[in-house]
Amino acid sequence: MQTKRTVFQSRLLPYFLIAPQLLITIVFFVWPAVQAVWQSFLRQDPFGLKDTFVGLANYTRLLQDPDYLNSLTVTFVFSIGVTVLSMGLSLLFAICVNRVIRSQRFYTTLLVWPYAVAPAASGLLWWFMFNPSVGIIPYVLEHFGYSWNHRLNPNNAMILIIIAAAWKQISYNFLFFVAGLQSVPHSLTEAAAIDGAGPIKRFWTVVFPLLSPTTFFLAVINITYAMFDTFPIIDAATSGGPSQSTNILVYKVYADGFVGLNLGPSAAQSVVLMLIVVVLTVVQFRWIERKVQY
Amino acid sequence: MFKSISLAAAAVALSASASFAATEVTWWHAMGGELGKKLEEVAQKFNDSQSEYKIVPVYKGTYPETLTAAIAAFRAGQQPAIVQVFEVGTGTMMAAKGAVYPVYQLMKDEGEPWDPSKFLAPVVGYYSDAEGNILSMPFNSSTPILYYNKDVFKKAGLDPEVAPKTWAELAEMGKKIVSSGAAKCGFTMSYGATWVGLENYSAIQNLPYGTQQNGFGGMNAEFTFNGPNQAKFWDHLKTWQDEGVYKYGGPSAGADAAPLFYSQQCAAYMNSSASRAGVINNAKDFKVGFAPMPYDDTVTKDPKNSIIGGATLWVLNGQKDKAVYKGAAKFFTYLSQPEVQADWHQFTGYLPITNAAYELGQKQGYYEKNAGSDIAIKQIMRGTPSENSKGVRFGNLTQIRDVIDQQFEAVLNGKKTGQEALDEAAKQGNAKLREFEAANSN
Numbered sequence: 100m101q102t103k104r105t106v107f108q109s110r111l112l113p114y115f116l117i118a119p120q121l122l123i124t125i126v127f128f129v130w131p132a133v134q135a136v137w138q139s140f141l142r143q144d145p146f147g148l149k150d151t152f153v154g155l156a157n158y159t160r161l162l163q164d165p166d167y168l169n170s171l172t173v174t175f176v177f178s179i180g181v182t183v184l185s186m187g188l189s190l191l192f193a194i195c196v197n198r199v200i201r202s203q204r205f206y207t208t209l210l211v212w213p214y215a216v217a218p219a220a221s222g223l224l225w226w227f228m229f230n231p232s233v234g235i236i237p238y239v240l241e242h243f244g245y246s247w248n249h250r251l252n253p254n255n256a257m258i259l260i261i262i263a264a265a266w267k268q269i270s271y272n273f274l275f276f277v278a279g280l281q282s283v284p285h286s287l288t289e290a291a292a293i294d295g296a297g298p299i300k301r302f303w304t305v306v307f308p309l310l311s312p313t314t315f316f317l318a319v320i321n322i323t324y325a326m327f328d329t330f331p332i333i334d335a336a337t338s339g340g341p342s343q344s345t346n347i348l349v350y351k352v353y354a355d356g357f358v359g360l361n362l363g364p365s366a367a368q369s370v371v372l373m374l375i376v377v378v379l380t381v382v383q384f385r386w387i388e389r390k391v392q393y
Numbered sequence: 394m395f396k397s398i399s400l401a402a403a404a405v406a407l408s409a410s411a412s413f414a415a416t417e418v419t420w421w422h423a424m425g426g427e428l429g430k431k432l433e434e435v436a437q438k439f440n441d442s443q444s445e446y447k448i449v450p451v452y453k454g455t456y457p458e459t460l461t462a463a464i465a466a467f468r469a470g471q472q473p474a475i476v477q478v479f480e481v482g483t484g485t486m487m488a489a490k491g492a493v494y495p496v497y498q499l500m501k502d503e504g505e506p507w508d509p510s511k512f513l514a515p516v517v518g519y520y521s522d523a524e525g526n527i528l529s530m531p532f533n534s535s536t537p538i539l540y541y542n543k544d545v546f547k548k549a550g551l552d553p554e555v556a557p558k559t560w561a562e563l564a565e566m567g568k569k570i571v572s573s574g575a576a577k578c579g580f581t582m583s584y585g586a587t588w589v590g591l592e593n594y595s596a597i598q599n600l601p602y603g604t605q606q607n608g609f610g611g612m613n614a615e616f617t618f619n620g621p622n623q624a625k626f627w628d629h630l631k632t633w634q635d636e637g638v639y640k641y642g643g644p645s646a647g648a649d650a651a652p653l654f655y656s657q658q659c660a661a662y663m664n665s666s667a668s669r670a671g672v673i674n675n676a677k678d679f680k681v682g683f684a685p686m687p688y689d690d691t692v693t694k695d696p697k698n699s700i701i702g703g704a705t706l707w708v709l710n711g712q713k714d715k716a717v718y719k720g721a722a723k724f725f726t727y728l729s730q731p732e733v734q735a736d737w738h739q740f741t742g743y744l745p746i747t748n749a750a751y752e753l754g755q756k757q758g759y760y761e762k763n764a765g766s767d768i769a770i771k772q773i774m775r776g777t778p779s780e781n782s783k784g785v786r787f788g789n790l791t792q793i794r795d796v797i798d799q800q801f802e803a804v805l806n807g808k809k810t811g812q813e814a815l816d817e818a819a820k821q822g823n824a825k826l827r828e829f830e831a832a833n834s835n
Contacts, residue, residue: 144832145485146492147468151832166821232649232658250643251806340644341802358457359792360464360485361828 132373138366145360157367166343167351167368174347177261178325185265186272186317193276194302207277214270218328222335225263229336249337253344256337260345263336264329272317279313280306319383326375348372415440415447418720419473422450423459423704424533427670431740439727446720456482456704457791463709467492472709474717475724477532479704483520484608484788486707487528488833494708494718496725497526503722511729511747515698515773519784520705523610529705530725531746533667533737536699536769537589539563539687540654540672541661542576543680549575549660556684560629563661563687567638570660579638580661581654583647585630586801587794588702589663589686591618594626596700596782598692608786612830616787616822619815622692627811631804641805644798651675665702666769669742683765685772697782699772703743735759744770788829793822 114121139158142151161167196206213221229236229249237247249255283306291301307314330349333339339346339354346354352372356365424432429452436448453459456479463476478486486493500507509517509527516531543553549570557563567579582589595602600622605614633639640659642650647664654662655675662672663686672681688696708721727733734750737743739759745751751770754760760767787793800814809817 142832144489145464146489148489148491149833230649232653232656250641250649251802253806338644340799341806342799342808354795355792357461359789359795360461361789361792361832363832364828 135366135369135373138362139370140363141366142363145362153363157363158371161364161367161371166346169343170346170348170351173257173343173345174326176257177264177329177345177347178322180257180261181264181268181325181329182318182321184261185268186314186321188265189269189272190276192269192273193280196273196277197280207274210273211270213266216267218267218331219335221267222263222332225259225266225332226336229259249341251341253341256341256345260329260333260336263332264325267332268321268324272321275313275317276310279310283309315386316383319379323376323379327372348375415444416714416716416720417447417449418475418717418724420448420450420475420477420706421453421459421463421473422477423453423456423479424477425452425454427674428533428667428741431737435728435733435737438733439724442727443723446716446723448720448724460485467709467711470711472711474712474721475706475708477704478529478707480519480534480702480784481790481794483529483705484786484790484829487522487786488612488788488829492710493528494710495522495526495528496530496706496708497528499708499718499722500725503719505722505726511749513744513746513748513751513770513774515701515778515783516744516746518778519701519786529707530728532704532706532728533741533743534701534703534705534746535665535667535743536701536773537584537593537663537686538666538765538768538772539661539663539684540668541580541682541684542654542657542676543682545570545576545657545660545679546682549573553680553682556682557661557687558684559690560626560687561690564629564633564638567633567660568636571637576657576660577637578640578653578659579633580663581640581642581647581650581659582662583642583650583664583668584645584702585642585647585650586644586798590626590630590801591623591797592785593686593699594689595623596698596784597686597688597696598622599697599779599781600692601781602785603787606780607783609780609783612788612826612833614787614826616819616826619812619819621812622689624811624815625691626689627801627804627814631807631811634805641802644802645794665742666744667703667742669766670740683768685768695776698775698778700782700784701744701773739763739766742766742769744773787822787826788833789825793825796821796825 140152140154142153142156143149192210196203196210199206216224228234229247231237231248231250234247240247247255249259287305287309288301291305296304326347327349329347330353333345333347333350334353337345339350348368349372352365352368355361355368359365420436422429422432433450436450440447451473453462456477459476460478460482463472463478466472497507497509499505509521509525512527512531513534516534517527519534520529520531521527539556541556546553546566549566550573551566551569557566563580570576570579584590592602594600595618600620601607601617603614603616603618605611608614630639634641640653642648642653650659650662650664651668651671653659654672657679669683686699706725708718712718729747731747731749731753734745734747735753735757738745738750739754745754754767797818800809800818803809803817804811804814
């Protein structure tokens with residue numbers, strides 16, 4: 100106990116103390132990542148019996164592969180779709196709940212529920228509701244003269260996974276927006292009201308700009324979510340089809356590597372994904388933390 | 394305390410007779426539901442029949458999941474002794490020479506009886522290497538047949554005892570069924586673009602699927618399934634879909650196909666003969682008819698045999714305890730017994746893999762008592778197999794089937810003609826074959 104001060108002066112102790120966390124990071128993150136990078140330079144049979152070093156061949160082939168370029172487009176459309184839909188709806192819900200005086204907690208609880216649903220279960224849920232043969236929604240749409248079939252219609256499939264993925268994320272966004280709205284000082288909105296600004300004008304000119312840090316933060320989180328955490332939803336709802344129209348990058352890594360057993364090209368894809376994550380993280384830390392301040 | 398435990402341990406070690414230390418032989422499989430229960434029963438009966446070895450069946454999910462799990466386990470040195478691999482994975486397994494312990498070799502090494510001529514020829518042909526050696530133990534093989542709803546046929550004014558023989562007849566009947574309002578759609582298929590709708594279509598019509606005898610001759614094979622007849626067939630399916638005669642059941646196995654048939658929305662359904670038990674269980678409200686796969690009389694007047702699907706049992710190298718291989722060999726001998734085979738075949742609808750099991754079934758009068766139960770066997774045994782009807786064997790076939798599914802979807806949603814789609818599928822498929830060839834050549 101008397102040596103407490105000297106111990107803290109030691110240069111080694113801090114490293115020792117963070118060692119467990121460091122170890123976990125190395126074993127579960129750094130090591131697999133290095134392996135992925137190494138594997139992306141190899142051509143290997145599924146059983147790992149034969150390796151050939153092929154340099155950048157897996158990457159060059161990737162960039163010439165129309166399926167991969169298609170997957171990039173699909174991922175872009177999907178993540179923008181999910182982000183806009185889920186953030187738009189949650190902002191709307193947050194504003195509504197913020198205006199309710201009583202039973203605010205009640206609504207909040209209800210709106211947070213979907214977050215507790217496992218992604219695979221959520222995918223199945225929507226798959227079931229939209230199922231072309233037995234689902235309730237195609238049945239209703241048929242009465243309006245629309246024949247829903249996400250098994251064959253790429254647009255239907257895209258809409259389905261966007262709805263399913265956005266629905267899961269609404270709770271998360273909602274909580275942040277409610278918190279954001281509550282931190283907007285009433286004095287400002289009151290002052291605007293006195294100056295004659297209507298509710299819509301007040302929202303767009305006063306509240307929304309003040310929400311911008313939250314909005315920006317959520318935008319990055321939602322894009323990351325749509326790109327990386329939606330695997331179970333896609334697996335359960337469309338499996339990347341029809342004709343690759345919902346085959347987002349993460350799903351393609353799985354389909355090529357784990358189902359197709361094509362490890363080299365799949366590793367190259369995951370390295371590209373890793374770079375995208377790095378870029379998104381840099382954006383998140385540099386830009387959000389510094390630029391969007393009020 | 395410690396002493397008594399170590400004494401007990403010593404006692405166990407000394408009396409390490411069979412009853413105490415039954416060698417465990419792990420068997421990873423992909424049979425869920427009723428089939429899984431039956432499989433466990435087979436393993437249990439073997440375990441009860443002797444005391445030296447214990448087969449431990451482990452359910453690993455779907456066929457692709459089981460194969461993936463086995464490969465991952467192999468890479469980590471934790472592989473099971475026996476793994477059930479579906480026919481699509483055959484190319485992958487055959488190329489993995491260091492990983493696989495060929496069954497003919499295993500049986501020879503362990504001194505177990507092994508006579509390939511006892512097995513049904515089409516089954517054995519599919520799983521033999523170029524020298525004619527059987528590499529994996531045939532277990533559950535099936536072939537697609539046609540199931541149809543007799544009640545709907547009657548309602549539409551058709552004779553429920555007469556099944557459509559050709560695709561044209563099927564389409565004609567489908568039109569009648571739809572226009573009379575007896576059902577919403579004529580027919581649906583599992584594996585609509587692959588096993589049933591393209592691989593078997595090509596085999597039955599004696600059309601080549603790929604060069605090198607459909608891939609049996611070597612890894613440098615190329616796809617030729619984009620012939621004019623297959624293209625015309627796909628165009629027909631698109632037309633029939635637009636007329637409501639055909640309904641797509643989804644990619645791969647077609648998750649929606651069976652429900653469409655069970656819910657009487659579609660009057661006919663094509664899938665594996667092993668779906669028989671499931672169909673009978675689910676068709677509570679209507680009578681089911683069984684028939685051979687239709688053939689295309691614009692292409693052939695003499696349909697060839699259909700090709701098999703299903704799975705075989707592969708033995709993996711690298712078990713530390715060599716006794717495990719002895720156990721696996723004993724188990725395979727047990728599996729080949731006519732009684733065991735006949736029981737499995739009759740319960741599941743898979744083909745009897747030995748001639749003796751088929752004969753036993755005939756002797757028992759099983760096929761007379763169960764209408765339609767021998768359609769599959771007769772269908773794979775009919776005529777003389779040609780190079781085009783022996784089966785298809787290609788590497789990366791799981792992925793290639795996905796490509797074909799996608800191109801089929803492009804036809805059904807009107808983006809491509811049958812020819813355009815098949816050309817594209819062949820082109821992409823060939824690229825994947827070349828990848829496989831490169832990864833597996835020395």
